[in-house]
Amino acid sequence: MAGLTLSALYRYPVKSMGGDRFETLDVDARGFRFDRQWMVVDAHGHFLTQREQPRLALIKASVDEDGVLRLRAPGHPDIAVGRQGGDRLAVVVWADTVQARAAGAEVDAWLSDFLSVSCRLVSFPDDVLRPVDPGYATPSDQVGFADGFPFLLISQASLDDLNARMEQPVPMLRFRPNLVVEGCEPYAEDSWRVIRIGELTFRVAKPCARCIIPTIDPATALRGKEPLRTLMRYRRRGNHVFFGQNLIHDRSGRLALGMAVEVVE
Numbered sequence: 001m002a003g004l005t006l007s008a009l010y011r012y013p014v015k016s017m018g019g020d021r022f023e024t025l026d027v028d029a030r031g032f033r034f035d036r037q038w039m040v041v042d043a044h045g046h047f048l049t050q051r052e053q054p055r056l057a058l059i060k061a062s063v064d065e066d067g068v069l070r071l072r073a074p075g076h077p078d079i080a081v082g083r084q085g086g087d088r089l090a091v092v093v094w095a096d097t098v099q100a101r102a103a104g105a106e107v108d109a110w111l112s113d114f115l116s117v118s119c120r121l122v123s124f125p126d127d128v129l130r131p132v133d134p135g136y137a138t139p140s141d142q143v144g145f146a147d148g149f150p151f152l153l154i155s156q157a158s159l160d161d162l163n164a165r166m167e168q169p170v171p172m173l174r175f176r177p178n179l180v181v182e183g184c185e186p187y188a189e190d191s192w193r194v195i196r197i198g199e200l201t202f203r204v205a206k207p208c209a210r211c212i213i214p215t216i217d218p219a220t221a222l223r224g225k226e227p228l229r230t231l232m233r234y235r236r237r238g239n240h241v242f243f244g245q246n247l248i249h250d251r252s253g254r255l256a257l258g259m260a261v262e263v264v265e
Contacts, residue, residue, distance in 0.1 A: 004261040006197055007156055008172065008180035013069055014061040014121070015039040015093075015145045016049035018218060019176075024256040027200060027249060030124075030142055031150030032178060034063045038081075038103065039145040040111060043118045045091045047145070050213045053115050054221040071107070079110050085123050093145055098130050132248060136205040141248050149205055149246035153179040153189060158243065161186035166230050174214040174227065175244060181261050189245045193265035197255055201264070202247040209240040 011032045012019035017040075026033045040048045040056065050056050060072045067083040085101035100122035102108075108120045124130075124144045132141040133148055143150050154177040163169035172180060179197075181189070192204045210231065216223050231241045 003183040004181055004263070005183055006179065006255060006257060006259045006261055007182040008177075009255060009257060010173070010176070010178055010180075011035045012061070012176060013037055013063045014059070014071070015047065016053075016056045016213070017071075018057065018060040020062055024254060027251075027253050027255060029252065030130075030144040031146065031249070034067070035150075035178065036124075036143075036145040037063075038069060038121055038123050039091070039093065039100070040115075040119050041091050041100075041122055043120075045089060047091065047093045048115075048117075048119060050216050050221075051211060053117065054216050054223060055115055057216055057218040057221045059111075059114070069103075071110070073114050076110065076114055079107055081107050081121065083123070085125075088125070089122065091122055093130075094147065096130055099125060099128050101125050132205075136246075137248055150249055151178045151202065151247035152208055152244050153177060153181065153202075153204075153247050154244040155184050155186070155189050156180055156182040157184055157186040158189065162227055162230065162243070165234075166226055168226065170214070170227050173218060174216075175210075176213070177244060179247070179255075183261075192245070192263050194263075195247075196262040196264055198253065198259045199251075200253045200255065201250045203250070205246045205248050207242040208244040208246055210243050214243075 009022045009025050010019055013034050015036045042048055062070050069081040072078050081103050085103055087102050088099050090097055091100045103121035103123055111119050129142050132143050154175055159172055195202050215228055235241050
């Protein structure tokens with residue numbers, strides 16, 4: 001497909017918190033380095049997201065070059081969290097129970113105060129493996145604390161088409177993609193099976209079924225009806241609304257804005 005290019009790269013260090021846009025990002029075995037490397041869990045070790053705690057959207061997470069996590073939230077002093085962490089504990093993310101590492105009492109208190117709920121921050125240890133659903137992956141495919149797949153891709157044309165159907169447009173960040181491509185028709189990504197960006201090849205595993213998170217305004221943490229109400233009119237299959245595609249990569253490497261995207265299959 002001529003003219004198809006990589007137009008945006010996003011990384012979200014803490015599951016369900018705000019992230020950053022980048023010009024280049026390194027890819028490791030689990031996806032972008034430091035993407036969904038940390039996660040907030042409740043007192044029982046079950047993962048928390050904006051579905052239960054919309055105020056997570058107000059926390060901005062970034063990672064230094066040396067791997068130090070920094071959190072910023074309205075009305076709270078910034079806090080830094082080192083990579084080493086503390087004791088191991090079992091945590092649950094969807095149907096998976098994995099070993100994680102406690103980030104520390106100081107950041108736990110900071111988060112519990114901001115969210116008004118008892119919670120902890122945990123990190124994904126380097127030596128822990130969380131396999132991707134074998135129904136869509138090979139035995140060697142793995143993922144961090146992302147919902148189920150290393151990457152989410154959306155075309156800019158798909159968002160533009162959605163916004164043209166609504167009174168108030170929404171930004172791409174409502175859908176929390178990792179990769180945005182431009183130069184194709186709306187929803188062209190639905191028909192892709194394998195793509196190549198630079199030296200990396202990606203298998204298109206399955207469409208992304210959307211939950212309520214895109215209805216939460218990341219600037220206010222307030223929940224509305226859009227864009228799911230509009231998507232229900234033309235992107236619904238059965239009980240789910242689909243927008244974007246989940247990808248699995250074949251190797252480590254680096255991605256940069258402007259790279260050509262080739263549809264292999």
